[in-house]
Amino acid sequence: MADDKKMLAQGLRRRDPELLDQLIEQYQYRLFRYLLYITGNTERAEDFFQETWIRVLERGHQYDGKFKFEAWLFTIARNLVIDWQRQKKAVSLDAMTNPEEGAGFEIADEKAESPLQLFLQSESQERVQASLAQLPAPYREVLLLRFQEEMQLEEIAKIQATPISTVKSRLYRGLDALKGLLEGSAA
Amino acid sequence: MTMTNEIHARAEGLIAKERVEGISAAEQEWLGQHVRECARCSDAANATQEALRALRTLSVQVPRELAARTQFRVRLRAQEMQAREPRWRLIWMMCGASWVGGAATAPYVWRGLEWIGHRTGLPDFVWKMGFGVWWALPAIIAATILLMESNERGGARSLDDAA
Numbered sequence: 001m002a003d004d005k006k007m008l009a010q011g012l013r014r015r016d017p018e019l020l021d022q023l024i025e026q027y028q029y030r031l032f033r034y035l036l037y038i039t040g041n042t043e044r045a046e047d048f049f050q051e052t053w054i055r056v057l058e059r060g061h062q063y064d065g066k067f068k069f070e071a072w073l074f075t076i077a078r079n080l081v082i083d084w085q086r087q088k089k090a091v092s093l094d095a096m097t098n099p100e101e102g103a104g105f106e107i108a109d110e111k112a113e114s115p116l117q118l119f120l121q122s123e124s125q126e127r128v129q130a131s132l133a134q135l136p137a138p139y140r141e142v143l144l145l146r147f148q149e150e151m152q153l154e155e156i157a158k159i160q161a162t163p164i165s166t167v168k169s170r171l172y173r174g175l176d177a178l179k180g181l182l183e184g185s186a187a
Numbered sequence: 188m189t190m191t192n193e194i195h196a197r198a199e200g201l202i203a204k205e206r207v208e209g210i211s212a213a214e215q216e217w218l219g220q221h222v223r224e225c226a227r228c229s230d231a232a233n234a235t236q237e238a239l240r241a242l243r244t245l246s247v248q249v250p251r252e253l254a255a256r257t258q259f260r261v262r263l264r265a266q267e268m269q270a271r272e273p274r275w276r277l278i279w280m281m282c283g284a285s286w287v288g289g290a291a292t293a294p295y296v297w298r299g300l301e302w303i304g305h306r307t308g309l310p311d312f313v314w315k316m317g318f319g320v321w322w323a324l325p326a327i328i329a330a331t332i333l334l335m336e337s338n339e340r341g342g343a344r345s346l347d348d349a350a
Contacts, residue, residue: 015265021258028254033247046250050257057261058268128241146207147242153208171207179238 005065012060024053027073030149034074037144038081038137048084052077071155074145078159131181139174146171194221198228202235271336278332285325296321 011019031052035045055076063072132140138160145156153171157164201218204210210218222229297318304314 015268017262017265020261020265024254024257024261028249028257029247032249032253036247042250046253049253050260053257053261054264057264124241125245128245132242132245143242147239148245168207172203175203175206175235175238178242179234182238182241183234 002065005069008069009063009065012056012063015057015060020053020057023056023069027070030070031073031077033148034141034144035077035081037132037140038078040133040137040140048077048080051080055080067158068155070149071151071159074159075161078141127185128182131178131185134181135174135177138170139177142167142170143174143178195225195228198222198225199231202228202232206235206239278329282325282329289322289325293322 008019028049032045032049035048035052036042039045039048052073056073059076063069132143135143141160142156145151145159146153151159153164153167156167160167198218198221201210201214202222205215205218222232300314300318300321303309304311304317
């Protein structure tokens with residue numbers, strides 16, 4: 001496992017095109033899903049998906065293999081979204097990432113239709129999707145990282161650059177909110 | 188067991204904690220027993236389980252060709268970076284050589300500038316400043332090239348985006 005990460009780090013340092021092609025294929029679903037959750041917009045998620053891999057190519061030498069590649073990848077993707085958001089609005093980073101201080105991080109969707117609706121097929125999925133879309137982005141993000149990506153709390157804290165206590169609190173609140181929304185939509 | 192609000196609150200807290208950060212064996216045992224006896228907390232446990240199950244079954248469809256388009260862009264960028272590499276190597280080598288040469292000749296340059304300064308009657312700070320400029324020259328040149336390079340790249344990226 002450690003050897004795999006080391007080899008991956010070496011390949012990224014060499015900017016090995018075969019390796020990058022393989023990584024793009026391998027992580028396309030997970031990265032796109034993550035970006036879709038945090039941006040809430042399909043087109044933006046696509047743009048950030050491409051930009052993230054360009055950044056991986058340019059900054060590959062910074063991956064030292066100490067942490068899981070996906071955690072590093074998601075951190076890059078997240079930082080790109082935050083940078084973009086910061087340029088777009090003159091708001092503080094805290095306000096963007098802290099749901100308690102408003103939903104600034106959530107990218108306003110210019111289209112009336114929820115972006116996730118374009119992707120989800122079944123009716124029950126639509127219900128879950130509608131509930132998720134109502135959650136602030138940082139809650140959606142932690143729920144995805146914990147329960148879909150099955151990441152450890154430490155890894156999530158690293159990606160979000162926040163203390164573990166904040167991650168836990170977001171998870172509790174997010175889970176509680178999701179439960180409430182699902183129950184409400186089922187009633 | 189008398190069911191107080193505190194007991195229900197503890198059980199509900201543990202139901203969430205179990206999913207978020209895990210609970211001890213003793214807590215698990217207590218919770219299991221409580222949930223078996225309490226319909227309200229059993230419903231809460233089911234609701235949590237249902238919410239997580241729903242979340243896990245959510246699927247997202249990746250746009251067609253997204254991976255292929257990204258691979259193409261990444262390869263283009265890699266080629267572009269590769270094309271710039273020899274130029275950069277040369278710049279860094281020149282900078283390195285310049286620093287080494289600068290360090291080796293510094294005492295002579297200092298004395299030379301001091302001599303010129305005294306001969307021409309310049310105040311000390313002027314020839315000392317001249318020495319500073321001479322010392323920083325390679326860094327100034329390197330910084331200028333870097334700046335030009337990043338401007339060029341910014342322009343290229345904007346064109347790329349526009350395309």
